[in-house]
Amino acid sequence: MTVDPRLTASSDPGRMTSSRLPILLALVFSSLFPVFSHSNREMWFQDLFPPNTCPINAKTFYGIMFDAGSTGTRIHIYTFVQKSPEILPELEGEIFESVKPGLSAYADQPEKGAESVKRLLDMAIDAVPPHLWKKTPVVLKATAGLRLLSEEKAQALLSEVKEVFEESPFLVPEDSVSIMDGSYEGILAWITVNFLTGQLAGHNQHTTGTLDLGGASTQITFLPRFEETLKESPRDFLTSFEMFNSTYKLYTHSYLGFGLKAARLATLGALNTEVADGQMFRSSCLPKQLEAEWHFGGVKYRYGGNKEGETGFKPCYLEVLKVVKGKLHQPDEIRGSSFYAFSYYYDRAADTNLIDYEQGGVLEVRDFERKAKEVCDNMERFSSASPFLCMDLTYITALLKEGFGFRDNTLLQLTKKVNNIETSWTLGATFHLLQSLGITY
Ligand SMILES: Nc1ncnc2c1ncn2[C@@H]1O[C@H](COP(=O)(O)OP(=O)(O)O)[C@@H](O)[C@H]1O
Ligand SMILES: [Ca+2]
Known part of the structure; x- marks a missing residue:
């Protein structure tokens, strides 16, 4: 998958979900993390454990992703379990918390903004066992709220957050706090949804397009089936990435100011x-x-x-x-397709009893x-x-x-969740993060 390293994380407060998606995620991981391929397995393994000290028991690993959205900051703490060295890891569950308002509301008080992030990060201190703190990466990706602020104010917020991360016991990768490019928001949400629904696992893929309606921006992402869509779309609406030995050419666009x-x-x-x-x-x-x-x-x-x-x-x-x-650009082929829709599409439909709040x-x-x-x-x-x-x-x-x-x-x-995991771009971003760090749990 060729995704830009600028991707980051999310947060929201209060509940723990847990699910096992072993087969699907094994497939997901095997294609996302080429280090799992047979020829590389030994190398990957030696990095983690010295020879002859491989664990017999299950190992648990974590990834912490913050979503600094325009209306709230959310933390997703993903747990991955590896039962034995020969078996690929599983996504075990997610702890999800959020706080309101979002970072952009602290445009003139960056320290207070960072404080809201710290409160969420303290949850991760409780959730992740101390011996794994140093191996657990923490990343924050901000979306449209910060994109709309002046460069100076946005940077002040990001640098205060970075300080909070550096003071934490977790692994702080380079570029761990950033503003995410809008097109990645769409791609990563599409990856999350189509992974969770199993559409990227086989060859007979029927991927579904995704619609996200945030507070400040909105995204549309789908895999075009018709040549005309590729020809007629503005060039910067099309992005390629590789997965499962396939190259996907996605149509994606983030409309800033249309949240x-x-x-x-x-x-x-x-x-x-x-x-x-x-x-x-x-x-x-x-x-x-x-x-x-x-x-x-x-x-x-x-x-x-x-x-x-x-x-x-x-x-x-x-x-x-x-x-x-x-x-907005109107691609002809979407007129008859069905789409996954979340965020405010979900909230307003639930508020007016068009859908059930829990079930969607x-x-x-x-x-x-x-x-x-x-x-x-x-x-x-x-x-x-x-x-x-x-x-x-x-x-x-x-x-x-x-x-x-x-x-x-x-x-x-x-849909809010698939198999008990939030349908947020943060899972796609965490896959990318683990891959880029070579942490191939
Ligand atoms: N992890 C999540 N799970 C469910 N809904 C979320 C999640 N994150 C954000 N939302 C929804 O996103 C909407 C707000 O968008 P937000 O992310 O704050 O703005 P933006 O994407 O424009 O920065 C709300 O409808 C909120 O309920
Ligand atoms: Ca969002």
């Missing part, structure tokens, strides 16, 4: 503008009488409903349309539109929910239909 929260600001006309003191941003997507304040990316915004004017789905859709229409579910694009109409045309009925619910659902509808060009009946598989 759900950035889209709220864009709809309000407040994205990338100097906000004057006391300035009020109004929208037909908000409850008429609403007037409130909102903090995002370290900036305070005042927003409210159209007191005198129109509200409801129709005017709201027109407002939102201005944000997406003509701004399958939806059609038109289900989001139906729900958007229901919420926007009856805002008083949904007044206990977020005031942005109408705007969010309308944006998701417009993004899918007018942005990416999906059909009304395109199927979306909304």
Whole structure:
């Protein structure tokens, strides 16, 4: 796999999951980590254990990945188990925790931002046995929140985090704290999902495309089946990497400023503008009488409903349309395919009972539109929910239909976990991290 070494990690607080995916992961590892190939096995092995001291009992290894997202920081502590030297390792489980807000909210207090990372890292101190601390790599990858900050503020945050890492007992690789390139966010999430669903293990692959809707950016990634898609796509939307002795040419793009929260600001006309003191941003997507304040990316915004004017789905859709229409590339072949969708696609579908919060579910694009109409045309009925619910659902509808060009009946598989592992780019990033360090557990 030729993935850039800039990839990093994620975090979120509070629960432990555990699952075994031995066959699949054995395959995954064998192709991700060429050191496992037969001819290299001896070398790999000697690095870890001196001759004649190979363990008879199972060995456990860890990888720590932080996801510094725009709305929160999350830690994923992955556990890998190797039962015997001859058998490839298994992904045993994941410990996952998160804190809010994200690092970008500490743009002017980088030390406080780093403190939030430290609190999560302390969990890893409890989770990883002391004798393995030094062999356990810790990495943080920041996404769109930091991409939107000035270089100076982003760097100040990253260097404070690096200090926290250096003071920890874990293995701190070079470039362990960085801003991840958006295209890797898409690729790594695609790797995670298609690994976990077993689609990369055999030759009859039916890989699934992935849609991630973050706070500040959104990604679309799929494996094109048609020559036209390769020909018609902008060159920087296509990335090659090798896996399972195959070269995958993926279509992937990260749209900065098109995450759900950035889209709220864009709809309000407040994205990338100097906000004057006391300035009020109004929208037909908000409850008429609403007037409130909102903090995002370290900036305070005042927003409210159209007191005198129109509200409801129709005017709201027109407002939102201005944000997406003509701004995204529309590959023809995705119109009829089904996609895995997560992050805010999942959260908003669960908030409005389109899917079960724990189980997820399958939806059609038109289900989001139906729900958007229901919420926007009856805002008083949904007044206990977020005031942005109408705007969010309308944006998701417009993004899918007018942005990416999906059909009304395109199927979306909304999933938080597969086999009890979070469907996050962090697992793909951890595979890459272990590979790049030559830690081939
Ligand atoms: N590990 C995770 N598992 C499930 N949902 C996640 C995870 N990480 C982020 N999310 C979801 O991502 C969305 C927020 O995106 P975020 O990552 O903060 O922004 P961005 O990707 O734009 O930096 C929310 O819907 C949140 O629930
Ligand atoms: Ca994210």
